[in-house]
Amino acid sequence: PDIAFGEKLRVTLVALVPTMLLIFTVLGTILLGMATPTEAAACGALGSIILAAAYRNLTLPVLWTSAVKTVNISAMILLIVLGGSMFAGVFFASGGMATVQALLMDTGLSPWMILGLILLIAFIAGFVLDLISVVLIIIPVAMPIVRMLGFDEIWFCVAFLVVLQTSYLTPPLAPAIFYLRAITPPEVTLRHMYRGVVPFILAQLVVLALVLAFPEIALWLPDVMGGP
Structure with missing residues (x-):
């Protein structure tokens, strides 16, 4: 039997509104300057517990599973951060930054060409490394150069992040495609996915070109949030 529109609306709102409130609790408080990212994350965790209780899913097994997954993910991220911090520390202490800067200056490349080279390295690194690893390895080296230029x-x-997003979508490696492949139907092949991702790659390239050509696109929101 057909479901009345009012019932459809009620079911949709019941499922949608709590989730939207949870998203606002995390992102909205950050954007409005009401909380730091760490505080917003804590509010999000508390909100998730409240929603689980409201949906009658708050049980000891659920709490235990959530705690174990939280520890696993946090340990993985902290291990990557530790490795990246050690790399950056050794690199700077050994004079690597001065060497890189001297090499770049000796090449005679223009500032825009050097910027393009940095983004190209990030694009290639995105094929084989996860986002956090690329950021922790390249950003400490690239940021002083960018500042100098x-x-x-x-x-x-x-x-930089737009380039990494594009790298994650670009064949033949395309980590995002392989993540998605695990949940796609068997009849959807990698060839289909490679073809399907092309419009998104082109859209990413357009976004990158606009950001590079018009820096105000990237700086408008930070300027608004930062105030005068």
Whole structure:
């Protein structure tokens, strides 16, 4: 039997509104300056517990599973951060940054060409490394160079992340495609997915070109949030 529109609306709101409130609790409090990211994450965790209790899913097994997954993910991220911090520390202490800067200056490349080289390295690294690893390895090395060349650091970071997103979508490696492949139906082959991702890659390239050509696109929101 057909379900009345009012019932459909009620079911949709019951499922949607709590989730949207939880998202606002995390992201909204950060954007409005009401909480730091760590505080917002704590509020999000508390909100998740409240929602689980409201949906009558708050049981000891659920809490235990959530705690174990939290510890596993946190340990993985902290291990990556530790490795990246050690790499950056050794690199700077051994004079690697001065060597890289001297090499770049000796090449005679323009600032934009050096920026393109950094983004190209990040693009290639995104094929084989996860996002956090690429950020922790490349950003400590690239940021002083970007600052020396006179580019805005926030603008560079936005362009850097757009490049990494594009790298995650680009065949033949395309980590995002392989993540998605695990949940796609058997009749959907990698060839289908390679073809399907092309429009998204082109869209990413357009976004990257716009960000590079018009830095205000990347800087508008930070400027608004930062105030005068």
